[in-house]
Every structure is written in structure tokens, then in C-alpha cells.
Amino acid sequence: MIFAILIIPASAVQDKESGTIVVPSADKIPDLSGGSKAQGTITQGQTISHTKFVLPFTTKISEYLIWDEQRADLELRIYSPNGFIGTYTDLYDSSIRDGVINVDIIKNNGLPFGTWTFDVYGKQVEGSVSYRIS
Numbered sequence: 001m002i003f004a005i006l007i008i009p010a011s012a013v014q015d016k017e018s019g020t021i022v023v024p025s026a027d028k029i030p031d032l033s034g035g036s037k038a039q040g041t042i043t044q045g046q047t048i049s050h051t052k053f054v055l056p057f058t059t060k061i062s063e064y065l066i067w068d069e070q071r072a073d074l075e076l077r078i079y080s081p082n083g084f085i086g087t088y089t090d091l092y093d094s095s096i097r098d099g100v101i102n103v104d105i106i107k108n109n110g111l112p113f114g115t116w117t118f119d120v121y122g123k124q125v126e127g128s129v130s131y132r133i134s
Contacts, residue, residue: 020111022078022086024093025062025102037134042067042074042122049119050133054081056113060106063118067131069099073124074131076101081114089123 038050054061065076069090078085085105093102105111120131 019107019109020080020085021106022088023104023106025064025104037132039130039132040120041128041130042072042120042125043128044122044125046122046125047077047119049117052116052118054111054113054116057110058113059108059110060104061111061116062102062104063134064100064102065118065120065131065133067099067129069097071126072099072122072129073097074101074129075121075123076103076133077119077121078103078105079117079119080112081116082112087121 040048042048052061052063063076063078065074067074073090076088078088088101088103090097090099090101093100118133120133122129
């Protein structure tokens with residue numbers, strides 16, 4: 001008999017209703033060469049929404065948010081087509097403030113398909129700051 005064991009890191013967040021798991025990405029340096037990317041500028045207290053369509057049977061999507069950590073503290077709020085998944089900060093994916101939130105969103109039997117929303121929130125911003133999200 002073969003048993004599969006899914007090891008979930010202590011920092012993983014699992015949406016109890018959907019079974020979707022969000023973990024710090026194994027790829028600590030985001031690949032900026034491919035995929036859909038968006039750029040923007042954000043100010044204190046502002047929320048900017050970005051969307052991505054996830055096809056049926058997709059089991060993993062990677063999402064990153066990059067900004068100048070010297071001038072801002074941003075949050076990434078993730079919503080599946082079924083609702084709110086969670087809020088992620090600069091310290092979620094590492095123990096140092098580096099201006100990067102890099103997460104993998106996983107569900108072995110397929111993520112909810114449809115339009116996902118990724119809100120960038122300007123928690124603490126001096127003036128305005130540029131960011132990239134993918």
C-alpha cells in the first residue's frame with residue numbers, strides 16, 4: 001500500500017471551506033520574465049484590485065507582489081471566486097522585510113476556477129510607491 005503524505009508548513013494558511021492552501025513560495029526570487037504582470041502606484045490607505053482567471057483543474061498558482069520596502073508596507077488580500085482566502089504581509093514569506101510577498105496557492109484536486117482577485121492595500125505608505133504584481 002502506498003500512502004501519500006502532504007506536509008504543510010507551519011506558516012501555511014488553509015481555507016477550511018474550500019481546502020485551498022496558501023504557502024510561502026518555494027521560489028524565493030520571483031521570475032519576472034513570464035506570466036501576466038501588472039504595475040501600479042499606491043498611496044496610504046488605498047486598495048487596488050487585480051484579477052486573474054484560473055482555468056479548471058489548475059492545482060497551483062503563484063502570486064508575487066514587489067515594492068520598495070523602504071517607503072511602504074503593503075498587504076496582499078486574496079479572494080477566490082468563492083470568497084476571501086486571506087491577507088498576507090511582507091513577513092509572511094520570510095522573517096525579514098524585503099518588499100516581497102511571494103506565495104503559492106495550492107489545491108490538489110483543483111483550485112476554484114474563475115476570476116480570482118488580488119487586492120494590494122497601502123497599509124503604510126510615504127507619498128506613493130510603485131509596485132509590481134503577477
